[in-house]
Amino acid sequence: MVMALKRPWRQALLALLVCLPLAALAQQPQDQVAFIExxxxxxxxxxxxxLRLTVKLYYTNQVVQGQLSDPEHPDAVIEKTGEQKQYRQQLNGERYRVVEREYLIFPQKPGRLQLPPLEFQGTARHPQGQHYRVSDSAVLFPVNVKDIPADFSGNTWLPAADLTLSARGLEQTGPVAPGDNLTRTLTLTARGLPATTLPSLDIRYPDAIRSYPEPEQRQSSAGDSGVVGELQQTMALVPVSGEGGDITLPEIRIPWWDVNEDREKVAVLPARTIQLTPVSGPAPAKQEQPVAEPPESAPGNEQEPAPARWLWPVLTGLLAIGWATTVAAWWLHSRRRGLAATDTRAPGNEKERFHQLCDQARALDPAFFNGFPGWARELSGRHCRTTDDALTILCDDRLTGVVDRWRESLFRSAGGAAPDGNELSAALRAARQGWQARSSRKRGKDQALPDLYPEGLNP
Incomplete structure (x- = not known):
C-alpha cells in the first residue's frame, strides 16, 4: 500500500517541477521587461x-534582440535628429537599459494629427534559458494643428521660436569711390525651421549701385531646442554713380510668427547709408586721350572699366572651371561605359523598398521622406538617418535639386510649385544607377552594416 502511494506522488512532484518554470515564464510581466515611453x-x-517627439525604449538584460519602429504619418514630414542615446536608468527598483531617439515632426495640414502606434517586437531569455517573445506599443496623444492666422502679413509663413536678420561687411567708415568693390553678407537664422523653408533675400538696390550676388548658402543643424536653419547671402556691391552724394541701402523687413508668444513679429535690418565721393575734375579730360580709354568702354559709361578689372579674371576662372568640368564629365562617362553597372547585392528588401519609394515619389506622398533614409541605408550599408544623409550618400545633384524643391513647396506657403512626381521618380532611378556604377568598383568587399540598435538589441 505504501509503495502504491509513492509512485503517484513521485509523478505529481515531477510534473510540478516541470511546470513551475513555464508558469513563472507565463506570469512574467512584459511591461517590466521592455516598454515604450x-x-x-x-x-x-x-x-x-x-513638434519635437522623444521616444524611449526601456528594456532589461533579459532582452536579447528586438526592433523599434519609427513614427510616420502621410500628412507630416518626420525626420530623425541627431544620434540615438543609450544609457541606464533605475525605475521602481529595476535597472533598465534605455534607448532614446529624437524626431522632428512638421505637420502639413491643419486639423487633428494622430500618429500611428509605435511598436517594439523582441525576444527575451528567461533566467533558466528559455526564450520567449516580448512586445509593447505606445500611442502619442492627438495634437491639434492650427491653420495660418488670417492676420499674418508676410508672404512666407515662418512659425519659429526665434528669427534674426544680421549683416556684416561694409566696414568702411569714410566715403567710397565709384568702382570700389564692396562686400556685404546677410544672414537669416531661425530656431525651429529648416533652412529650406527660409525665403530668399531679394533686395532692390538703388540705381547708383550694382549688386553681384553669389549663390545662397543654406544649412540646418540640430540644437537643444530642435532644428536651426540658416540662410546666408553674400554679394559684391559696386557704386557706379559719377556724382557725389549719399547712397541708401534699403531697409529689409521679414515678418514671422513667434510661436512662444503667439503673435507676429518682424525681423528688421535698418537702412544703411554710404557716402560716395564725386569724380575728380581732371578725370573727364583723360577720357579724350586714346591711351587712357580702353577700346571696350562705351561713351557716357566712364566708370565701367573699374569693375571690369576684377570681372575679367572672374570670367576667365569660370571658363576654366567649365572646361575642367566638361573634361571630367567626358572621362567619367567613358569610365562608366566600360564598367559593369550591375548591382551585386542580392535582390530583396532593397529592391522592394525602392519600388515602393518610386510609387511614393510619383504620387508626391510625404511618406517618401520617412522611407528614403532607410532605403539609402539598405542600398549602401552606410550610416543614414535623415533625408540629407541619404542625399549625401547618393551624391546626385539632380535628385538633390528636385527633393529640395519639393521640401520648399511643402514648407513655404509662398514657395515655388512642387516638382512633377515622374521627374522625382526618374531622378531617384538615375541616382540609384549612378550609385551602383560607383559601387561596382568595390565588389567583393564586405561592407559592415552600421549598428542600428544598441548592444544586445541587434535583430
Missing amino acids: LSASEDEVYVQQQ
Whole structure:
C-alpha cells in the first residue's frame, strides 16, 4: 500500500517541477521587461511648426534582440535628429537599459494629427534559458494643428521660436569711390525651421549701385531646442554713380510668427547709408586721350572699366572651371561605359523598398521622406538617418535639386510649385544607377552594416 502511494506522488512532484518554470515564464510581466515611453514638446502647434517627439525604449538584460519602429504619418514630414542615446536608468527598483531617439515632426495640414502606434517586437531569455517573445506599443496623444492666422502679413509663413536678420561687411567708415568693390553678407537664422523653408533675400538696390550676388548658402543643424536653419547671402556691391552724394541701402523687413508668444513679429535690418565721393575734375579730360580709354568702354559709361578689372579674371576662372568640368564629365562617362553597372547585392528588401519609394515619389506622398533614409541605408550599408544623409550618400545633384524643391513647396506657403512626381521618380532611378556604377568598383568587399540598435538589441 505504501509503495502504491509513492509512485503517484513521485509523478505529481515531477510534473510540478516541470511546470513551475513555464508558469513563472507565463506570469512574467512584459511591461517590466521592455516598454515604450513617448513625450512631445507641444500638444498644439501651427501648420508647418516644429513638434519635437522623444521616444524611449526601456528594456532589461533579459532582452536579447528586438526592433523599434519609427513614427510616420502621410500628412507630416518626420525626420530623425541627431544620434540615438543609450544609457541606464533605475525605475521602481529595476535597472533598465534605455534607448532614446529624437524626431522632428512638421505637420502639413491643419486639423487633428494622430500618429500611428509605435511598436517594439523582441525576444527575451528567461533566467533558466528559455526564450520567449516580448512586445509593447505606445500611442502619442492627438495634437491639434492650427491653420495660418488670417492676420499674418508676410508672404512666407515662418512659425519659429526665434528669427534674426544680421549683416556684416561694409566696414568702411569714410566715403567710397565709384568702382570700389564692396562686400556685404546677410544672414537669416531661425530656431525651429529648416533652412529650406527660409525665403530668399531679394533686395532692390538703388540705381547708383550694382549688386553681384553669389549663390545662397543654406544649412540646418540640430540644437537643444530642435532644428536651426540658416540662410546666408553674400554679394559684391559696386557704386557706379559719377556724382557725389549719399547712397541708401534699403531697409529689409521679414515678418514671422513667434510661436512662444503667439503673435507676429518682424525681423528688421535698418537702412544703411554710404557716402560716395564725386569724380575728380581732371578725370573727364583723360577720357579724350586714346591711351587712357580702353577700346571696350562705351561713351557716357566712364566708370565701367573699374569693375571690369576684377570681372575679367572672374570670367576667365569660370571658363576654366567649365572646361575642367566638361573634361571630367567626358572621362567619367567613358569610365562608366566600360564598367559593369550591375548591382551585386542580392535582390530583396532593397529592391522592394525602392519600388515602393518610386510609387511614393510619383504620387508626391510625404511618406517618401520617412522611407528614403532607410532605403539609402539598405542600398549602401552606410550610416543614414535623415533625408540629407541619404542625399549625401547618393551624391546626385539632380535628385538633390528636385527633393529640395519639393521640401520648399511643402514648407513655404509662398514657395515655388512642387516638382512633377515622374521627374522625382526618374531622378531617384538615375541616382540609384549612378550609385551602383560607383559601387561596382568595390565588389567583393564586405561592407559592415552600421549598428542600428544598441548592444544586445541587434535583430
